[in-house]
Amino acid sequence: MTDLPGTNEVHAQTNWRKAVATxxxxxxxxxxxxxxxxxxxxxxxxxxxxxxxxxxxxxxxxxxxxxxxxxxxxxxxxxxxxxxxxxxxxxxxxxxxxxxxxxxxxxxxxxxxxxxxxxxxxxxxxxxxxxxxxxxxxxxxxxxxxxxxxxxxxxxxxxxxxxxxxxxxxxxxxxxxxxxxxxxxxxxxxxxxxxxxxxxxxxxxxxxxxPKLPAEKSYVAHSVWQTILHALFKAVIEPFRDFMNRPLWLVILIAIFAYKMGEAMAGVMSTPLYISLGFSLPEIATASKIFGFFSIVTGALIGGVVTTRFGILRSLILCGILQAIGNLFFVLQAVGGHRVGYLALCVTAENLTGAMAGTALITWLSSLCSPAFTATQFALLSSLASLSRTVIASSGGVLSEKIGWTQFFALTSVVGLPSLLLILWIGSRGGFSKDYRKPAI
CATH class of the missing domain: 1.20.1250.20 (MFS general substrate transporter like domains)
Incomplete structure (x- = not known):
């Protein structure tokens, strides 16, 4: 049966009121x-x-x-x-x-x-x-x-x-x-x-x-060693084994690792860039932290709307491309020098697009977790997603010294693009057949 005109809007308003009250x-x-x-x-x-x-x-x-x-x-x-x-x-x-x-x-x-x-x-x-x-x-x-x-x-x-x-x-x-x-x-x-x-x-x-947790199913062990092995299996091995039973699991992990690599490389050197251009600590605090805060929140909200409207696959691709474009504003900053207007534009673009991509990625990570192992699997996947920020991005200082600020930030805009090709390939193999338009928890 077709809904009456305005019915969907009424339902949306009701859901919004409930969410606000919660x-x-x-x-x-x-x-x-x-x-x-x-x-x-x-x-x-x-x-x-x-x-x-x-x-x-x-x-x-x-x-x-x-x-x-x-x-x-x-x-x-x-x-x-x-x-x-x-x-x-x-x-x-x-x-x-x-x-x-x-x-x-x-x-x-x-x-x-x-x-x-x-x-x-x-x-x-x-x-x-x-x-x-x-x-x-x-x-x-x-x-x-x-x-x-x-x-x-x-x-x-x-x-x-x-x-x-x-x-x-x-x-x-x-x-x-x-x-x-x-x-x-x-x-x-x-x-x-x-x-x-x-x-x-x-x-x-x-x-x-x-928190009150339901009682676990009892397990009768015949020795202390058996008890230890059972606990190790339930806590560590079983969640990983469950994930590795998923088709294309290794390609998925590679795509997750590389998706935010460009943003990570740019982010780790953003503050040193600002200081090298002569910006004071209060200027950086105002533009990069306070003004950037609102850009992040706005980007996260937009990313949620995009993910709900288009689904996770298309959102990962769209937001990933926008994230790459956002990094190019660091090139504008490096060329433009000490200009507060450029700083505000750079911070807004990078935070807005990065937050959009982050929302799409978190939604994907949440959808990949099995209900029985959500905590352990989400810890694994989110840790992998942040690994590029800590390990790969740590080379940003040496690399920027060798090739200069402009070339470095231009490079950060393209290093994440191979992950988008992997995501497209995963999609072509049915890796996004599940309905991912659920709240990430």
Whole structure:
């Protein structure tokens, strides 16, 4: 039967009202706070740390290598089963106990890193940055598990939106906020403030409830060794075996790894580019962090509309091409020099297109997870997607020194295009036959 005129619009308005109301529920608001805590540490070991080191004269090749400290985010799936199975030091429940423990250690590590002098203690600072990244990645494992297990089915999509929103707010605080504080009060004050702000997430774990999980099917083992092998199989082996039973799984992994490579290479050297062109820290904070924040949110929303309207395959291709075009604005910036208008345009284009591509990619990753292994498989796939940012992009400093800013950023606009060809090939082989137009959770 054909719907009456306006029926679809009425349904859409009703769904929108329900979604907005869900955002005000206490459990969903707690996810917003945890998203803030999740996003806060990232830039403290990435672009904010690069800005600190660049201002004291650290070489460009070293600035590019700083991206390697984020490798922990790419390999967090390795120790995720331990956090999922090993009892936490604090007997407050599996999620709350690990969450509180990790966040206390993370606060201490950030304070220690902020107290370093990069002119005399660069090695110690690098080690502490690795520790912060490791604890931050471990925190993400707990937060993702808490979110999925605490929210009911109707809260999962709003919870996913809240975790992303909180994450971006946390990155804004650690990016623009840290630069503003450092410009007036020094870098220790900036890092100490960020450590204090992590208390927002800590309060959620202290006062929030422990998720209630259904009892697992009992397993009768005849020895301790059998028990260990069974636990290892259920936690680690079975999720990977399930994914590798999927057709074209290896090609899918390669495409995921390469999809954001160009954006990663450009992003890791964006702050050093701005500083080399003579932009001050407040100028970078205003354009690259605050103004860029709204571009990211807008791009993510547009990416969601595009993915819903056209499906995941066409969205990955369209947004991937736009992402490549967005990187070309760095070439305009490098040629144009110290022009604030160019900076605003460059930041807007890169963040807008990158966020659109990110939404399409996250939707694809979510659709690839089997319901029985969502947490482990999503950790694996999201870690793989970020691997290019930490490993491949770390060569950006050396490469930009050899070929120059203009050629470097022109190169970043094309290195991700082979992944689009792989995605098209996967689509031609029926790899996108599933309906992917569901909320990513």
């Amino acid at each position: 955002y005000t529920e206490p459990r969903v608001l707690q996810v917003l706070a945890l998203g803030f805590a999740s996003g806060l540490p990232l830039l403290l070991t990435y672009s904010t740390l690069q800005a600190w080191l660049a201002t004291v004269g650290v070489r460009r090749s070293t600035l590019g290598a700083i991206a390697l400290v984020g490798t922990a985010y790419s390999f967090k799936f390795v120790w995720a089963p331990l956090i999922d199975r090993v009892p936490p030091p604090l007997p407050l429940g599996r999620r709350r106990g690990w969450g509180i423990t990790i966040q206390i250690l993370l606060i201490g590590a950030i304070l220690a890193m902020g107290s370093c002098d990069p002119k005399h203690n660069l090695s110690r600072m690098a080690v502490l940055a690795v520790v912060v990244a490791f604890l931050s990645a471990s925190q993400d494992i707990v937060i993702d598990a808490w979110r999925v297990e605490s929210l009911d089915s109707e809260q999962q999509a709003p919870g996913a939106a809240m975790i992303q929103s909180g994450y971006r707010i946390g990155m804004l605080a650690a990016g623009a906020g840290s630069l503003f504080i450092a410009a007036s009060n020094g870098w220790f004050a900036a890092y100490a403030t960020m450590a204090a702000l992590l208390g927002v997430g800590l309060l959620v774990f202290v006062f929030g409830p422990e």
